[in-house]
Amino acid sequence: MKALEDLILKIGKVDRRWIFLVLAIAVFIPIIKPIGMPIRATETTKVVFNTIENLPENSKVLVSIEYSPSTKPENHPMTISILRHLFRNNHKVFVTCLWPDGQFMAQDALKQVAEEEFGKVYGEDYVFLGFRPGNEAVIKGIVSNIRKLYTVDVYQTKIDEIPLMDGIKNFKDFAFLFSCSAGYPGTVEWVQYAADPTGVPMSSGVTSIQVNEVMPYVQSGQMKGVLAGMPGAAEYEALMGQKGFATSGMDAQSIAHLVIVLFIILGNAAFFIERKRSRKY
């Protein structure tokens, strides 16, 4: 028994680099050889899916991209799935970016989904408006007069020459907003300055860290559900019936979480043994 206690104590004092190594191995193996665990959609994800599913055909939907390459594994699968869903249901998509890096992410997603998967026509089925600096001011600009803010699209084409932009003056002309966000400016600002004051429904996909911050808006009905981190993205992929990067990432995340829990248990065991021994002396 003492030998076991000594071993646990030794593990309890282990250098954090060993924890990093074990975690890296635990994440690496399922990525190489996926297990394929079943994915169960949570209520918040189902709400996002149903809201988009219930939009009438040819609805004008604004998709705002507010993330950078750092959170690409979490946010990008959401963007891909949402675009797939929108194009599958023949909606018209308008893409804006509040982050400069978001423009690269949006371009990548549009190329994959709009061009390669659905063969949609630029200017008729979707428009890429791109990034404008100004954080909340951009949102306020879209709400008051989008044409004042965006005179040209990302390819420097005049807005007036894009057929899909006909009849689009401000935020109220959109039927729905989806914000894929990793921080500021992002989902919270869209709720405060656009969706809530105008009544246009919105949903969002956020990183796991951000879920706490946006949950009050979901619960109060100011947001129609939320895709919460990579699990949220994987759940959406499951609802869409099209597995993607998020689904394959969930095996690794499951194992990683289990490893962390195991370390916490071992750490506590070491803590108790140490406390017991110190009481003895």
Added chain:
Amino acid sequence: MKDKQFWIVLSGLIVAFLIFWFAGQPMFNEDRVVMFITIVAISATLLYNIRMAKRGETFYLRPIPGLKAIEEAVGRSTEMGKPVLYVPGIMDMDQVETVAGVIVLGHVARMTARYETSLNVPVSRSIVMKAAREVCRESYMMEGRPDMFNDDMVHYLTDDQFAYAAGVNGIMIREKPAACLYMGKFYAESLILAETGNSIGAIQIAGTASQAQIPFFVTACDYTLIGEEFFAASAYLSQKPELIGGVRGQDMVKVAVISVIILATLLRFIYETWGVGFDAIKLLTVQ
């Protein structure tokens, strides 16, 4: 009714507003009247308490261990002959948290000037750099140590979130500061910074209103100022009566907010169950 002057001015303003309102409220957005009244009421409460404090009334302030620990942390750095690292968040001066972070920096700079300890402030925004420099310069002057101040103690790294985190981590690993203070608006870089600070054995104190980052700081730092504690830091550190009065005013407002929440919940319950009264939520929702 201790402050007659205050009440006379407030009554005058209310009468003026009522006249304006009944005269047809030109150019006033009437949908936002509830918000307007709330703002005036909160401002009046804060002002009243500030005036009371200025007149010499003493208020009890709950001790906040994190703020007490700042001086200890600076003292520890002095004993160890190592610098103090101060991170004012990653956002610009248009965020109140950054402003609060720069204010606390002023107090910390006074301490480092007093203890003759070196201070290192890497920033991620140019305007923050200018503001932080001015604050530090003034603090060193006020402590009578302008010779110890140099512009480069506040230096710019980059605007990019993770490049900034990498830069600050590099400073931590190379210089091994004895105290790391994180005061401002933070995002995902919070844990990267705090864990690196922990690994070098620095005493760490964080202050932020970024809800998502509070758990990370609580986990990795020795002390964390949560939300409003962080905004009250200036009052605690300066012990100026007008600032302390403001903190008390804030607490008064909080009591009022709690009362409104309870009352609105009750009213809504009565309205939705028996259809009596009015929809309190609709009244309080600002368009």
Added chain:
Amino acid sequence: MIWKRQIPILIVAFIGALTLFGWFVEEPNIKAFVDDDATQWYDILASFAIILGAMNLMKMQIQKVARQKKGWPYSIVAIFGFLFAITAGFFIKGVDDSVAVWGAHVTTEGTLFKWIFDYMFTPLSATMFSLLAFFVASASYRAFRIRNFEASLLLVAGIIIMVGRVPIGSLISSWVIMYIIVLALGIGVNTWKKDKKITFGVVGVGIIIVTVAGMMTGWPLDKPAIFYLPIIQEWIYYYPNVAGTRAIMIGVGLGIFATSIRYILGIEKSYIGE
């Protein structure tokens, strides 16, 4: 002195009051200022201010190299990276005008700037962000200790969220959780009564009840729902978490408001060093 004291305080008071009370005024010019112009002015100022930051960065790095301070070779990389990014952004596109005009070249495939973004910036950013996973592991390993009741609550909630959020959580039957609860109850009873007989009695009865109930209902994976991890984690996210978040939000909002009012009224002057 007037330029460093009174004028800044006056500007803050005036613009602050205008922005705050302008929100209630239905006047197009004030509305335009509050909604758009004020923030855009700030952004324009901040954009120019980046030059100050960039110059400071270069000065610090060049000084470091010149004085050969600790880690100076990294400064060479920083200087080179800075100059390379400026060259790719302003001087060398890497493609003809027919492929991309200046401005659009930033996002166009094949340009030097896009190459920097794809092959340098993206992997470096992703690497820094992914460090979080490791730091979360080491931080939670160190911090999640059953020291007292609150810490235990935090630990249990943390584990439920961690396991319940991911697919593996949905594979863990409610019945396993019920057995774990019975064992935890046993630990509690043992700590309280310090009597092995009572502890074994409680655990034994608990196990029998759970087993009989399971056999009668056919051991469904997600029933009873209150013991199913994904359901518990959703409940934690939706109620206790939102309650706590709202409380912090209100406190933070009040703090922000009080700080702003102190600025507008000139009570807080720390930003000019007072």
